[in-house]
Amino acid sequence: MSSRSDVIALQSVSHRYGSGRNAVTAVGPVDLTVEPGSFVVLVGASGCGKSTLLRLLAGFESPTQGSVEIGGAPPTPGVSAGVVFQQPRLFPWRTVGGNVELALTYAKVPRERRAERREQLLDRVGLSGMAHRRIWEISGGQQQRVAIARALAAETPLFLLDEPFAALDALTRERLQEDVRAVSAESGRTTVFVTHSADEAAFLGSRIIVLSRRPGQVALDIPVDLPRSGVDPDELRRSPEYGRLRAEVGRAVKAAAA
Template sequence: MKDVTVRYGRHARALTTAVEDVSLTLVDGEFTVLVGPSGCGKTTLLRVVAGFERASAGAALVRDAAPAPGGGTGIVFQQPRLFPWRTVGGNLAFALARHGVPREQRPSRIAELLDRVGLAGMGRRRTWELSGGQQQRVAIARALAGEPRLLLMDEPFAALDALTRERLQEEVRTLAASSGTTVLFVTHSAEEAVLLGTRVLVMAAPAGAPGRIVAELPVDLPRDAGTDPAALRAAPEFARLRGELTATMREAATLPA
């Protein structure tokens, strides 16, 4: 993104500027987290990258092309948004078909995807038979069906209980580290941002002004699959980074417009 501005409304007097003059570059294999209060434009930027919104000014490109739904980009929303009339496997089969995977290859791909998200053998289950955490795992598997080079995640764990949230955080962290997928992740939580991200971008919309990126925090913590999540959360460096990010977020909320 280069100087991206997004405005809503059809008439000059009704225009609302959601974000203004935002520049952002994602590097291959990076796990970038956007953090900030509600209304600062985090989801708006994610939707621009996904191709669901167009920039009113500035330029947004994904691998030198205009952003468009699909096209090597996967997305996970706050809610799973699964097809309730399909089985778990049926939801994944639909995604695989959309990505051009031949019918005869789909059963093995479905089994592989379910195994990756810890739901092996559950392809015949109905989505309404699953817990909220299991449904979100299916949503993640669906996003991975097209082997995306870029994965967008919009507060995917916000509606889950604390224990399920921690488990899925650990799974996504390991999955991203092992696959090398580039991730752009939206959250309100400083702890979640430090745990998952290799880089955290702080957004703010001070005094009702348009949202913008106001700070950047690099996160240099162990990311290999063998890292013990409990030990990582207890590490002094994790606590330091979480405290620094929390303080930065508080300062950003008091910036002048």
């Protein structure tokens, strides 16, 4: 699905909130190029501008200075990227399947194909047979799976996730990390994932960008040489390579926040 035309390019990007004496520069300047199919993790301390960068990539905000381009054009909200937030933000009056079908409608999937596509997406995130369940009948982890399926409904080149597992228990978080890692590998979709966790960054990323304290700038850019498929997740987490990477990221985050 990805091609060279899906390259993400940030050039001299800065973003400020407010004006005059109350202006706060949240991020920048940042120069960054992301190749198609990459799984990039933005990691740093709270308040360093990670979520601001994600909103710029989604097209929800425009940079105060510089340019953000996906495939040579500024991002268009709802078109350039599927987005998963910290909270699922589902419609409680719709069923699990209804939430996904609404996303398929907005994605202009033909009516006759929506039911089949809905089941494919729910199966991909481990929710087969749950299309008719109500949102309040499923767990927080399952709700976040629905949010992921909804974000995957549109065939966008980019998948953005803003600390989507922060509110979940440790076991559910690990399972969803494994699911997102697998979904990204299967779809080939470029993924940018925001977290403050060195563990999460080391497990998920094919590339890890450590941001400095506000205004967020690239403090460290780490390529990851861990296998993306064909390895048991628990074995990966126990491997010396993973341990060294996690420690390197943790040290970098602390240094960047100092």
